[in-house]
Amino acid sequence: MLLINFLSSYLFIIPIIYSYYRNDVSVFFGSYAVLLTSILYHGTLNPIARTLDMTVSGICMSYFMFTRAAFTIWYGIASICVLSVVGIWNIKSHKKDEEASKWHSLLHAISCLGICCITN
Numbered sequence: 001m002l003l004i005n006f007l008s009s010y011l012f013i014i015p016i017i018y019s020y021y022r023n024d025v026s027v028f029f030g031s032y033a034v035l036l037t038s039i040l041y042h043g044t045l046n047p048i049a050r051t052l053d054m055t056v057s058g059i060c061m062s063y064f065m066f067t068r069a070a071f072t073i074w075y076g077i078a079s080i081c082v083l084s085v086v087g088i089w090n091i092k093s094h095k096k097d098e099e100a101s102k103w104h105s106l107l108h109a110i111s112c113l114g115i116c117c118i119t120n
Helices: 003-021 025-044 047-067 073-092 097-118
Strands: none
Touching: 003 025, 003 097, 025 047, 025 097, 047 073, 047 097, 073 097
């Protein structure tokens, strides 16, 4: 288990709290689902948990980027976060385990920023 990825999974608590106070139920539950699957995968490194984590994350990212599309600065920042996540995913796939884990933790942080930006 790469501890840094497991610990950075807890960053998803930030958008959970933020969406709770903003009364955004769908982002609250989406963030909660991503938190649980991320902890499950990074805590076990089980291949089924990885598939579940990637599926839940991908569905949430796609759903919110389509349903929250708007011509605002916040949506623009969220879009940059999505592009960054895709770019980081490509970069980390060419790195060794230790270096890739640092990139993956950055992916968690950028994802949390993007989630907060699309919260109503």
